[in-house]
Amino acid sequence: GVKGDKFEFQSDNKKVLDIVINSVYKSKEIFLRELVSNAADALDKIRFQSLTKPDILGDQPDLDIRIVADKERKLLVITDTGIGMNADELKKNLGTIARSGTSEFVSLLENKNADLNMIGQFGVGFYSVFLVCDRVTVASKSNDSPHQMIWESTSENDFTIGVDPRGDTLKRGTEITLHIKDEALEFLEETRLGGLIQKYSEFITFPIYLWTSKAESYDIENDVDSENISVTVNEDGVEDVPLSTTDADTEEPKKTETRTVHSWERMNQNKPIWARKPLDLVTDDYNEFYKSFSKDSSDPMAYTHFSAEGDNEFKSILFIPKTAPPNFLQKLDLNVKNIKLFVRRIFITDETELLPRWLSFITGLVDSDDLPLNVSRETLQKHHLLKTIKSKLIAKAIEMIRTIANDETKSAEFFKQYGTAVKLGVVEDKKNKEKLSKIIRFHSSFSDDGLTTLVDYKKRMKSKQPQIYYVTGTNLDELRNSPVVEVPIARGYEVLYLVDPIDEYLLQSLILFDGTPLQSLSKAGLAYGDEDKDQESKLTAQFSGLSEWLKSTLSEYIDTVTVSTRLAKSPTAVIANKNGLSGNMEKIMNAQAL
């Protein structure tokens, strides 16, 4: 064990650790993804600092990740030259700080509504190491710590922090040593390990190396007598020795022996996916990238990959997740970390608002060629080029939404997940209001199951029909059977059933669609365009006595009484006046006032 100070894990962290340690979860390999992702984050941080302060890299200018498996000692060691942690950071980051989301994760796990694969999304990915080891040691050296520190834990209860007895073996960065459990020894096998590293490192922009061994046979006589051996030098400057040769004169095999040669093998490709040509990529490439990028375990519902040319060049990939992030529309602060900003492939921040709230369900990245690198994050966030990037991203996102809305196989699911968001776009995005109002959908008397657009509604309108008719409420069946829809439906008019809570807000900004007013069936102002005015005034005169009586008797509750032709079976209906709140809106407002 390590000599030093002992600390208890924070209580939610303890619970996660307890679950991980006792888990029979099969996909234990996810620990490697979490460690690689942490190493890459740490490298991103030091690289970002070095943009404005190049000295910070000091005598450790290389930014990389190196992995070594030691089968004899059952150790797996992952080292990065990232930002490192001082004693206080080791204590807080790996033990005592409660992360927002962790307690939620615990209850999701306990109720079997989440599995450990999602651990990275909840800010506790590091603890997944306990799927494969019973002891983990973290040595770390940050620029501001006088000594290399060591953190160690063997259980869900506590951990120890002390000065590393080996001295400063790292110039800067973090070395994580896993003491692999017997049932997880497969992760020390080179092929298994190499395959996993390849999988998890493909989208990491720093080089990742694995210490590999190769059996190489060589001709023992070669060292003594090399007359039959031709030695060539290949492009890398490595000597290419033919592995086995036969003596042309005697046909007798040469005597050879095997030796093990170790080397660092680079496991990831250099070029990030967004810098590659879309034509060279297939859907699977994007799906894999999305999963590693977003930590989501499902493929995305849709993606778009594009580049902008001219004096503001950038590349971008945007994704629509398969399911909507929980409560994303309620999140008023936009630091939702959904769009990552890179400048010339260097990760800068995920806290810049690059998409408006209504599009906050979209995740992805932007890599700019023209933003400056050597300025502070604050200066960058105010840069004028960001404005153009933003509006281009919005345009591309809308294009993606429009495509999916027109795709019969995908649109129903899209509107189920994101229909409300697009309606919010109509309310909040003045510039794109018109475009978006053509995309949004509603339930309708025209079809029992599908949704309809206002565009299609208009196509089906009767020739003299002056308005688009709707009713609002919370329950679809109730609306279908409400007295106010009887007449229009009986007379062959289509009625929209607005049951989405946001619809009430939507209607306040969507008064007209393509020149046609939207008219509530339960508000004054309804017109069919084929009313028999004479008949109406005749009836009004006929029932004036009843009307007067109703009005005076109910004066406390109503404004006026009108004889109308809007009802078929029911004798009367209570409706709101033209500019008043609908009954449903009153309900919503009352609910919010609580």
Ligand code: ADP
């Ligand atoms: P997350 O990565 O979501 O923050 P983790 O549990 O994976 O959650 O890691 C917790 C924290 O520990 C990280 O936020 C980071 O501050 C710190 N950390 C983990 N690994 C490293 C590392 N290799 N280098 C520097 N800091 C690290």
Ligand code: MG
């Ligand atoms: Mg992590």
